[in-house]
Amino acid sequence: MRLPLSEHGYGTHQVVLPPSDQTRHDNDEIPLQKRLDLYRSLQEMRQFEKRAYDLFMRQLVKGTSHLSLGMEAISAGFGAAMRADDLTFATYRGHAHTLARGVPMTPVLAELLGRSNGLMAGKGGSMHLTSVEHGVLGSYAIIGAHLTIANGAAWSAQYRGSGQVTVCFFGDGTTNIGAFHEALNYAAVYKLPVVFVCENNLYMEYTSIADITAVAHPAADRAAAYGLQSQIIDGNDADEVYGTATAAIERARRGEGPSLVEALTYRHGGHSRADPGKYRPSAEVEAWKQYDPIPVYRGRLLRLGVDEADLDVIDKEVAAAVDLATQEAIAGDLPDPASAFTDLWADGGSSWRN
């Protein structure tokens, strides 16, 4: 659905909404337990990030942080479709993608707080979450670079015959940088087992993607030019994402090469920090909030006969987990000052002369 917004200050911008039919995946063949896991995953991302925001407002999380409130269905759906040894490449907006691979909340939150029990012991921060153990090969803060790096991980999997698939997330704004175009061609030429996932939340930073991009679907419209199969999906419906992800990953695993998914979604908040996102028309924000992935999914579960009380239990368990993670993270020591001088080099040190 598209509603023209004539009074929008940024030109002929349109409100873009996903299809209003929220029941179309009700009958997908997804085991109920998988759906309950997906629901829990959505809740974990939502509640974790709300806590991260609170801690940011209390000035306990420093620097910056980029939340994906409202965009959780994409991380959850892909996380559920990936094999344990598959590889994730994310952006600075990577909290949810990291949790989706099974990384525990405490080290993620502790990293945001700059503590020694953080995922990188305070040397990475919110924008650089990495857990090799969980196949999370990093979040990358320079737009576009990681698409090329994801290709390398996919090439290595292909070379080693490991059967691993690499999933690489990025935003709509990223499609206008050169590395995106180099990476797509490169992946297609060598038929790499990589799935590129554009989380199209309609804005780059503070500018509508429609105002600065020559094509309507910034990722999908260009993918074909590089020989990639692509599809545009409703990124707010976890089942739609899960189904799409499963098919794309299987295809890559069969050796049929890369593909691209453009998932339409919306961030509830601003780009980063305390950005209120005022550059977005309020009608648009409201319309999308009606299509919040969590109530959408909850509604489906209820239609499928799940007890409301059972879902409430999940919500409460997640809330308790977030509280516990907060306590554990805050209780962490500050990093050992000596650690600032370790791990530049593979010998563990940082010395550049004898």
Added chain:
Amino acid sequence: MAELTYRDAVARGIAQEMRRDERVVMIGEDVAGAGGVFKTTVGLLDEFGPKRVIDTPISEQAILGAAMGAAMTGLRPVAEIMFSDFFAVCWDIVVNEIAKTRYMTNGQITIPLVIKTGNGGGLRFGAQHSQAIENWAMAVPGLKVVTPSTPRDVVGLMAAAVRSDDPVLFFEHKGLYSMKGEVPDGEIIDELGTAVVRRAGTDATILSLGLTVGRALDAAGQLAERGIQAEVIDVRSLVPLDTRTILGSLAKTGRLFTVEENPRLLGWGAEIASIAAEECFWDLDGPIQRITTPHIPLPSADSLEDLVLPSADVVATAVEKALQS
């Protein structure tokens, strides 16, 4: 012992490592079928096949991103950037990704990667194909930087670079590709971070790298005729830096000269001069002197390029003048 050109030594060094370790793979523009634009990868495709020696599109960011991602996940790639000037096109991947990732991930990710490239002037290619950029790389924490000056060292340092678990920028000097030299048979492995004294002397220490090693040696020959015994050091590796050899020589001679191809501002000689001034001031018998190109892009015409690249005559004159004053 075989006589090899510097360019053949590059292929020999890579082949030595590819034979030893299946994880070593080679990618770059024209490196497979054509054997490299400078013919530095001739024979690799025939011996190791298209799975391990791969021609890429002209996509410097994609090349280095792929090399990094592969290095993170179990391979040991050698990637070629045709001319070092083109690093400007993929500098983000080099500086922000390859160099920082190990540190930022608190050691979770190791990047055993070699990026080889044709560097430096002397071939009349003009300003966009002639720069010496090893000082750009030296300024970035997380990158190792080597520049061999002889065919033998090409093999030994290439082996060390491939076996290093850290990312190494391997600067081949374009002006040396056709130079011939003796290369011993069998496996050769050097150690990164080791400078070599190419000529012993007592009156002055001349530091040189890549192309300037030969010029410094020629200058030392001229100086010897005038009764000045100059010690010539081939720095070989800027990161890690062998300050022990360099400062040890300075302690003996009391005079330090650096001969570099970089434009005047912030070349590697400036860093070494500053270390010497900080740590060995009382060993110095006179001001440190840096012999560089002027702070200009390199011109193309023979007469102009020769004028601005440090020549043996310029080096000899500078040293002699300084010692007389």
